Amino acid sequence: MHTQPNQRRELGAFLRSRRERITPDQVGLPRTGRRRTPGLRREELALLAGISATWYTYLEQGRDIRASDHVLNALASALQLDRYERGHLLQLAGHAVAAEPEEPEPLAAEAAAVPLLLQPHPAYIIGGTYDVLSYNQAADELFPHLTAAADRPANFARWVFLEPAARTVLVDWELEARGLLARLRTLAGRHPGDPRYSRLIDELKTGSPEVRAWWPQYDVQARHNGRKRLRRPGRGVINYAYTAFHLAEQPEQTLVIYSCEAPVD
Numbered sequence: 001m002h003t004q005p006n007q008r009r010e011l012g013a014f015l016r017s018r019r020e021r022i023t024p025d026q027v028g029l030p031r032t033g034r035r036r037t038p039g040l041r042r043e044e045l046a047l048l049a050g051i052s053a054t055w056y057t058y059l060e061q062g063r064d065i066r067a068s069d070h071v072l073n074a075l076a077s078a079l080q081l082d083r084y085e086r087g088h089l090l091q092l093a094g095h096a097v098a099a100e101p102e103e104p105e106p107l108a109a110e111a112a113a114v115p116l117l118l119q120p121h122p123a124y125i126i127g128g129t130y131d132v133l134s135y136n137q138a139a140d141e142l143f144p145h146l147t148a149a150a151d152r153p154a155n156f157a158r159w160v161f162l163e164p165a166a167r168t169v170l171v172d173w174e175l176e177a178r179g180l181l182a183r184l185r186t187l188a189g190r191h192p193g194d195p196r197y198s199r200l201i202d203e204l205k206t207g208s209p210e211v212r213a214w215w216p217q218y219d220v221q222a223r224h225n226g227r228k229r230l231r232r233p234g235r236g237v238i239n240y241a242y243t244a245f246h247l248a249e250q251p252e253q254t255l256v257i258y259s260c261e262a263p264v265d
Contacts, residue, residue, distance in 0.1 A: 007192045008062040011092040015060050017218040018079045019045050026080070048078035067093050084186060088220040091189045107133040111247055114255060115139065121257055122240075128187050128252035129196045130157040130180075142230065142258065143169060157184055157200065161208040171229035171237055174210075181214055182221035187252065189220070223254055227261075 020039035024031050029044055042060065046053040051071055058065050067075075072093055076086040105127040112134040115123035122142040124135035132147060132154035140147050144165050147154040160166050160177050167173045181204075188197040204211040225243045232238055239261035247253040 004193060005062070005064075007092060007094070008064065010189075010192075011089075012060045012062040013216070014089065014092055014218045015075070015079075017216070018081065018085070019060075022079060027078070045075070045078055049074040051075075069095060084220050084222050088186055088189045092192075105129075105131060105133065105253070106250075107253065108247075108249070111250075111253070111255070118257055121259055123255065123257045124156075125247070125253055125255050126156055128191070129155070129200050130184065131155050133253065139258075142232075155200070156180070157204060161204050161211055169231055171231055176228065177210060178214060178219065179221055181211060182219035183223055185215070185218065186220040186222060228258075 019042070020037060022040050022045075024040065024044065027040070027044075027048055029040075029048075035041075040048075042057055043053045046056040049056070049071070051074065055065070056075075059067060069090075072090055072095065073086075076089055079085075081089060107125065107127075111125060115125060115134050115136040119136045120138050122136065122138040124139045125133045127133050135147060135154075143156075143159060145163050146156070146159045157180055160170070160173075160180055170176045184197075184201070188194070188201065191197055201211075201215070205215065223244050223246075226241075228240050228242060229237055230240055240258045241261055242256055242258045245255045245257075247255065
């Protein structure tokens with residue numbers, strides 16, 4: 001699969017960010033001399049991966065070269081990437097076919113009705129770009145102002161970073177926001193050139209200093225189940241467990257259901 005210049009630049013930046021977070025001690029290399037940059041040198045990483053240092057430099061510089069699966073997996077191992085980061089690397093290198101963008105994102109009527117049936121449990125369905133495609137009243141109350149915009153679809157990423165109420169509701173705001181941005185990067189990597197992602201990311205960068213600071217760190221993460229501490233007016237801080245289900249015919253559409261656990265003293 002041919003890669004575009006912006007995709008190659010993303011690949012180079014992702015490799016560089018991961019190279020800079022690995023220390024010589026982590027991979028059993030001796031520390032020699034002063035280092036101008038953090039992490040491994042390009043030559044050291046190339047040695048660990050068993051490839052030419054010049055060839056690796058071209059790859060990190062975003063030159064139009066084709067990396068094989070063998071080389072990419074060797075780099076992933078040398079960089080100690082987890083499975084989500086490894087998948088993101090392969091996506092950026094053009095080793096997976098990106099789906100054609102769809103706009104607006106369709107949602108089957110049967111699926112749209114599910115959050116309503118789950119009341120009183122807060123529930124919503126989000127698309128690949130975190131647009132809120134369907135939700136129930138409990139979700140609207142749990143995340144105030146999430147669905148208030150009349151000129152465009154509600155968007156959970158936009159709410160987290162640009163809605164002031166989010167920093168009050170999400171007790172662990174930075175942890176939650178970093179995780180969401182990492183998941184958004186993972187999804188964007190599957191759709192290089194899709195304007196839906198570029199528009200959203202540009203908007204978040206414009207409105208959020210945290211996104212401007214964190215986006216270059218190239219963190220990636222898959223959607224998952226978990227727990228959140230949410231602050232409710234008049235009720236204090238409450239623990240919620242949430243479960244995410246991918247829709248069968250639209251795997252990037254996700255049904256998220258919250259269940260209340262117990263107030264936090």
